[in-house]
Amino acid sequence: MTIRKGEDFSEWYNEAVLKADLVDFASTKGFMFIKPYGYAIWENIQKALDGRLKEMGHKNAYAPAVIPEKLLSKEAEHVKGFAPECFYITHSGNRKLHEKLVLRPTSETIIYESYAKWVRSWRDLPLLLNYWNSVFRAEIKMTKLFLRTCEFLWQEGHTVHETGEKADKEVMDILGIYRWLVEEWLAIPVVAGRKSENEKFAGALYTTALEALMPDGRALQMGTSHNLGTNFSKAFGITFLDREEKKQYAWQTSWGVSTRMIGALVMVHGDDKGLVLPPKIAPVQSVIVPIVFEKEKEGVLEEARKLHAKLAKRFRVELDDREGYTAGWKFNHWELKGVPVRIEIGPKDIKNKQVVFARRDTGEKVQIKMENIENELDKLLEKMQKDMFARAKRFLNENIVTAKNFEECRKAIENRKIVRVEWGNDPKAEEEIKEKTGATIRIIPFDEKPSGKCFYTGKKAEVIAYFAKAY
Amino acid sequence: MTIRKGEDFSEWYNEAVLKADLVDFASTKGFMFIKPYGYAIWENIQKALDGRLKEMGHKNAYAPAVIPEKLLSKEAEHVKGFAPECFYITHSGNRKLHEKLVLRPTSETIIYESYAKWVRSWRDLPLLLNYWNSVFRAEIKMTKLFLRTCEFLWQEGHTVHETGEKADKEVMDILGIYRWLVEEWLAIPVVAGRKSENEKFAGALYTTALEALMPDGRALQMGTSHNLGTNFSKAFGITFLDREEKKQYAWQTSWGVSTRMIGALVMVHGDDKGLVLPPKIAPVQSVIVPIVFEKEKEGVLEEARKLHAKLAKRFRVELDDREGYTAGWKFNHWELKGVPVRIEIGPKDIKNKQVVFARRDTGEKVQIKMENIENELDKLLEKMQKDMFARAKRFLNENIVTAKNFEECRKAIENRKIVRVEWGNDPKAEEEIKEKTGATIRIIPFDEKPSGKCFYTGKKAEVIAYFAKAY
Numbered sequence: 014m015t016i017r018k019g020e021d022f023s024e025w026y027n028e029a030v031l032k033a034d035l036v037d038f039a040s041t042k043g044f045m046f047i048k049p050y051g052y053a054i055w056e057n058i059q060k061a062l063d064g065r066l067k068e069m070g071h072k073n074a075y076a077p078a079v080i081p082e083k084l085l086s087k088e089a090e091h092v093k094g095f096a097p098e099c100f101y102i103t104h105s106g107n108r109k110l111h112e113k114l115v116l117r118p119t120s121e122t123i124i125y126e127s128y129a130k131w132v133r134s135w136r137d138l139p140l141l142l143n144y145w146n147s148v149f150r151a152e153i154k155m156t157k158l159f160l161r162t163c164e165f166l167w168q169e170g171h172t173v174h175e176t177g178e179k180a181d182k183e184v185m186d187i188l189g190i191y192r193w194l195v196e197e198w199l200a201i202p203v204v205a206g207r208k209s210e211n212e213k214f215a216g217a218l219y220t221t222a223l224e225a226l227m228p229d230g231r232a233l234q235m236g237t238s239h240n241l242g243t244n245f246s247k248a249f250g251i252t253f254l255d256r257e258e259k260k261q262y263a264w265q266t267s268w269g270v271s272t273r274m275i276g277a278l279v280m281v282h283g284d285d286k287g288l289v290l291p292p293k294i295a296p297v298q299s300v301i302v303p304i305v306f307e308k309e310k311e312g313v314l315e316e317a318r319k320l321h322a323k324l325a326k327r328f329r330v331e332l333d334d335r336e337g338y339t340a341g342w343k344f345n346h347w348e349l350k351g352v353p354v355r356i357e358i359g360p361k362d363i364k365n366k367q368v369v370f371a372r373r374d375t376g377e378k379v380q381i382k383m384e385n386i387e388n389e390l391d392k393l394l395e396k397m398q399k400d401m402f403a404r405a406k407r408f409l410n411e412n413i414v415t416a417k418n419f420e421e422c423r424k425a426i427e428n429r430k431i432v433r434v435e436w437g438n439d440p441k442a443e444e445e446i447k448e449k450t451g452a453t454i455r456i457i458p459f460d461e462k463p464s465g466k467c468f469y470t471g472k473k474a475e476v477i478a479y480f481a482k483a484y
Numbered sequence: 485m486t487i488r489k490g491e492d493f494s495e496w497y498n499e500a501v502l503k504a505d506l507v508d509f510a511s512t513k514g515f516m517f518i519k520p521y522g523y524a525i526w527e528n529i530q531k532a533l534d535g536r537l538k539e540m541g542h543k544n545a546y547a548p549a550v551i552p553e554k555l556l557s558k559e560a561e562h563v564k565g566f567a568p569e570c571f572y573i574t575h576s577g578n579r580k581l582h583e584k585l586v587l588r589p590t591s592e593t594i595i596y597e598s599y600a601k602w603v604r605s606w607r608d609l610p611l612l613l614n615y616w617n618s619v620f621r622a623e624i625k626m627t628k629l630f631l632r633t634c635e636f637l638w639q640e641g642h643t644v645h646e647t648g649e650k651a652d653k654e655v656m657d658i659l660g661i662y663r664w665l666v667e668e669w670l671a672i673p674v675v676a677g678r679k680s681e682n683e684k685f686a687g688a689l690y691t692t693a694l695e696a697l698m699p700d701g702r703a704l705q706m707g708t709s710h711n712l713g714t715n716f717s718k719a720f721g722i723t724f725l726d727r728e729e730k731k732q733y734a735w736q737t738s739w740g741v742s743t744r745m746i747g748a749l750v751m752v753h754g755d756d757k758g759l760v761l762p763p764k765i766a767p768v769q770s771v772i773v774p775i776v777f778e779k780e781k782e783g784v785l786e787e788a789r790k791l792h793a794k795l796a797k798r799f800r801v802e803l804d805d806r807e808g809y810t811a812g813w814k815f816n817h818w819e820l821k822g823v824p825v826r827i828e829i830g831p832k833d834i835k836n837k838q839v840v841f842a843r844r845d846t847g848e849k850v851q852i853k854m855e856n857i858e859n860e861l862d863k864l865l866e867k868m869q870k871d872m873f874a875r876a877k878r879f880l881n882e883n884i885v886t887a888k889n890f891e892e893c894r895k896a897i898e899n900r901k902i903v904r905v906e907w908g909n910d911p912k913a914e915e916e917i918k919e920k921t922g923a924t925i926r927i928i929p930f931d932e933k934p935s936g937k938c939f940y941t942g943k944k945a946e947v948i949a950y951f952a953k954a955y
């Protein structure tokens with residue numbers, strides 16, 4: 014790494030994701046090529062989340078990536094929100110298409126057109142489907158790998174329910190699972206709540222979200238879960254006969270998390286040596302680096318191979334026995350990639366029936382007896398996962414500040430804080446604050462109640478709001 | 485099912501895939517919506533194949549779905565093969581794009597442009613990457629679900645090697661894995677070999693493939709594995725310094741299997757009652773249907789639930805305890821979906837500590853003692869998997885016939901056979917035969933040697949060829 018995280022955060026980020034080999038700029042302008050190491054993180058995320066969603070009764074399906082333009086227009090708010098950033102397909106071969114097609118920016122419209130055919134009776138509900146795919150947004154601003162690209166990977170859940178209460182419950186259950194994924198697996202603490210009217214999903218009744226704080230003071234949305242009410246079911250005609258044989262419009266939810274999370278993972282945990290990956294999500298949890306000198310080479314390599322075979326039964330572990338590279342070069346290489354625990358094994362260690370564990374997050378080194386190695390590694394990985402979360406949690410807590418008036422708010426935003434305020438819920442005031450400070454309401458927390466006056470308008474506060482600049 | 489397989493095969497197929505709820509026509513013309521039951525089969529295929537590919541050292545990655553048009557044109561044969569069926573993106577929002585973009589019909593070009601940056605030295609090789617995604621082909625002919633749609637799911641492998649021999653080995657190793665997947669998991673027997681020059685992949689040095697025979701006498705390609713030679717590495721500048729520090733063009737392979745396989749699964753094994761799924765790939769391996777009469781209802785349901793909990797530890801098993809449906813209706817429902825083994829449990833069975841197993845493929849029913857149920861189910865599923873393959877294998881063998889002259893060949897094609905001939909390898913003759921019979925060379929088998937004269941031209945035969953009509 015040539016750039017320090019504290020000096021030029023944005024450039025540090027680019028260098029970190031590229032040098033760790035997570036991702037590359039693709040030959041299509043604005044698009045990314047997710048390399049094996051980055052994709053392996055995504056696979057670990059998928060595995061954890063997919064399992065939980067299936068336990069809850071969700072099933073996976075696949076809807077077309079290509080949507081007739083007229084479908085996109087069926088829900089008025091929705092098309093207004095997405096049309097400006099859509100890619101349009103106009104030709105196939107050398108023939109002009111009869112109707113323009115759109116690359117999915119999100120799949121509500123194409124999916125709900127089919128749901129309208131499939132849903133007939135309350136017996137068909139709830140319909141709990143999830144879709145792993147990629148979506149397309151024509152981004153005009155500069156590409157930022159994982160965070161702002163013209164295509165990214167995600168999952169989108171689309172469910173149908175009999176009542177508003179059941180849809181509410183689904184929205185909150187999913188947000189709970191997302192929180193578990195982000196906090197327990199990615200070790201990234203979040204604040205949770207509703208979005209303001211200005212910030213909610215185009216077409217939703219209300220939007221809930223998780224927001225994490227990046228080291229540069231910007232909030233990054235880690236997941237959203239929307240109650241769509243009956244807005245889409247009315248536009249698409251999704252009706253069912255209820256238990257009293259009466260025709261009803263169905264209630265719907267949609268929700269998603271994306272490869273943006275990998276960007277947050279890098280930003281929150283990385284340091285001047287590169288990535289630091291939480292053990293639960295790391296593609297490689299531990300790397301064994303043999304320390305070889307010409308004389309004892311074969312003996313050390315043999316012990317290292319035995320150790321690798323033993324640990325591979327329980328952990329995601331690599332042995333770096335490449336020739337032509339020094340141990341120092343290898344240390345550097347695996348530090349860049351953020352591997353949680355490096356295991357060093359040399360002639361002396363073998364004599365003493367021990368190895369050295371080096372922790373990626375703290376740099377700490379300890380000698381470990383060979384006989385205890387599996388349990389010790391397990392314990393260290395677990396501890397590191399917890400410590401990384403605790404460290405990030407402290408950072409988050411220290412950077413949420415309360416502002417009593419606009420001047421305090423402005424200064425806090427300048428100082429890269431999340432600002433907690435009593436809020437009158439006035440969309441116009443929200444626009445003004447955005448213009449003056451660049452900050453928007455990231456969330457309105459679920460469980461905090463206001464007690465006084467709006468910090469900006471002086472009218473009665475209706476809710477607590479968290480303002481911050483956002484990615 | 486209202487249509488019989490033997491009466492109108494094509495209509496039977498449509499009814500079978502729709503009624504089993506595998507897939508539906510999407511609202512985008514020519515596209516399919518893969519429903520949860522169809523997608524679950526794909527997930528089982530993915531799991532089996534992905535595991536084997538990773539064991540071999542392959543890693544997954546993700547390349548953009550959108551390719552600059554000029555990239556597609558870099559390899560002359562390749563663009564000629566694909567351009568006519570490409571979808572073209574010309575606008576984003578209301579702005580016209582500076583350069584036309586293409587939805588990936590296959591990803592050689594976009595991937596190799598990046599490989600040219602990544603590959604520098606023999607130390608970077610082999611590069612063994614695989615991509616799970618979807619591809620787009622503007623199909624003009626009538627949509628056929630799973631077999632001919634404008635988008636389908638697949639995996640595409642793209643590897644880079646030091647030498648032609650290593651690329652040859654990769655091509656054959658992959659074809660071996662595909663054969664294992666198709667024969668051992670899908671229970672579909674195949675013939676394997678090379679493609680003729682006319683039929684090879686656009687841009688490849690040579691193509692190998694697996695072909696299965698459908699009941700209507702058409703061959704369906706189940707997987708292909710190409711040696712691309714240095715055709716693409718020359719077009720894209722993929723070079724490396726070899727072990728002697730000399731610059732070399734790299735050798736490449738690409739290979740894929742797709743959701744077409746699910747279409748074959750339906751065609752080969754299905755019957756007049758609907759799908760018949762091989763146990764290893766079936767989303768539901770066994771369904772428990774309680775036979776309830778009002779009096780003993782609760783007791784039977786309780787036993788059925790206990791049984792379900794027990795079997796769910798080892799099998800993919802469902803309990804159909806829905807109210808308001810008769811047992812007969814449920815039998816029908818699960819037969820349509822091709823569930824391998826139905827387990828019936830009623831008051832009498834409970835008294836006798838037994839259940840009834842009903843095999844989907846043969847309809848055979850047997851009584852099974854409750855105490856042996858897990859092992860008996862395991863044995864039956866295994867037997868059914870083998871029996872289904874054996875039955876399909878007999879069909880394949882009986883329908884490969886040898887033709888000594890064109891008249892015999894023509895008749896055999898008319899009679900829906902795969903025709904084995906001694907072949908002079910003349911592309912013009914191949915074209916003529918295609919025009920006259922509609923059949924093409926499906927494969928040139930690897931291990932069969934010619935001994936006489938070409939059945940068509942009378943010149944010396946160079947190879948054995950298998951002709952058939954194809955999907």
